[in-house]
Amino acid sequence: MSTKPRILVVEDQPLLLLDLIDQLAELDFDTMPASNARVAAHMLDGNIDALITDIELGSGPTGLTLARLAAARRPGLPIVVVSGGVTPSHRDLPPGAVFVPKPYRLEELLDALERQAVAHAA
Template sequence: MTELSRILVVEDQPLLLLDLIDQLAELGFEALPAGSARTAARLLDTGIDALVTDIELGSGPDGLALARLAARAHPGLPIVVVSGGICPSPAELPPGAMFIAKPYSVDAILAALRRQALCRAA
């Protein structure tokens, strides 16, 4: 899996969610928005190519739980976990997932996703 086209973006802050969705769309990606881990979990089986999730998602499961669920359901799925307040240890991330601290750039997120996709395709 080296082609990324459908990216599930999970963020509970609407402005941050819309900003990343818009930036990805401008670059030609189809970005699926989700404001919670519960909503995102329902979208995992819709043919996504990658997941970008914040850790702190308000009430309910957090982004780390979602990332682990996604990794179990779709081994090899490129996953980027972001946060402005929590810095997870490597053991808290699913194998192969990458953490990027906020504020981030869309270029940094895409580079991390592409790196994972290339590594897993090799």
């Protein structure tokens, strides 16, 4: 029996967060939702296998700050950063993280996570 990874999903827009969580749940992924980087930072423990975060998260730290923290705490953690308003440069992203612009298809997010998991396994 294979188990799906647990994905921390960080999005400040409630409808977008619920939609992505629902789509991932339909594929039997275990998800942990967070609406801001402060809450998500407390969830960066051994119980997550990947991170998907929006860049613009309202007040407080950005998704880029969260992604860098996650990469520092959990080297090799697959990280996907998304945004509809900001396009980060390669150097803005932590090493290995992938940027996917909004609007995205679920398949794009899953492909980005899979590429990172394969790269880290090699």
